[in-house]
Amino acid sequence: MTVSTKTAMAPAHAAHRAGTLSPSERDILWDMEEHFWTSGADNARATTATNAVMIFPYPPGILQGDHIWTHLRQRTGWHSVVMAERRVMRCGDIAILTYRVSAEKPEVPIFKALCASTYLQDEDRWVRISHQQTVVT
Numbered sequence: 498m499t500v501s502t503k504t505a506m507a508p509a510h511a512a513h514r515a516g517t518l519s520p521s522e523r524d525i526l527w528d529m530e531e532h533f534w535t536s537g538a539d540n541a542r543a544t545t546a547t548n549a550v551m552i553f554p555y556p557p558g559i560l561q562g563d564h565i566w567t568h569l570r571q572r573t574g575w576h577s578v579v580m581a582e583r584r585v586m587r588c589g590d591i592a593i594l595t596y597r598v599s600a601e602k603p604e605v606p607i608f609k610a611l612c613a614s615t616y617l618q619d620e621d622r623w624v625r626i627s628h629q630q631t632v633v634t
Contacts, residue, residue, distance in 0.1 A: 590618040
């Protein structure tokens with residue numbers, strides 16, 4: 498089988514044409530992500546799509562839609578978070594934030610995890626469509 502040079506070099510799909518975020522877009526998304534941790538479930542819900550999917554350490558595991566908010570009301574209250582090893586990837590109207598988090602609140606051991614949140618630019622605003630946490634021990 499012979500593959501032409503033009504075909505071999507062409508991206509197979511849109512993900513190969515990933516764009517970048519402006520500094521202000523990055524600031525907006527990282528600010529939203531920090532507030533997701535520190536500003537309570539009502540704030541998180543306001544910046545999250547109605548049928549979003551979230552994956553938390555078991556239990557509760559995989560949650561979608563309204564089931565997320567029952568869980569988050571019981572697990573909010575982080576007083577401080579540090580997000581290290583931050584990375585951002587954009588493809589069209591989708592942006593993915595990945596990071597290592599260290600979160601603290603009174604009378605609870607420091608929570609450490611690897612996290613990823615996916616955002617969709619819906620008209621003029623970003624909305625979270627997924628979030629995932631993998632505990633680091």
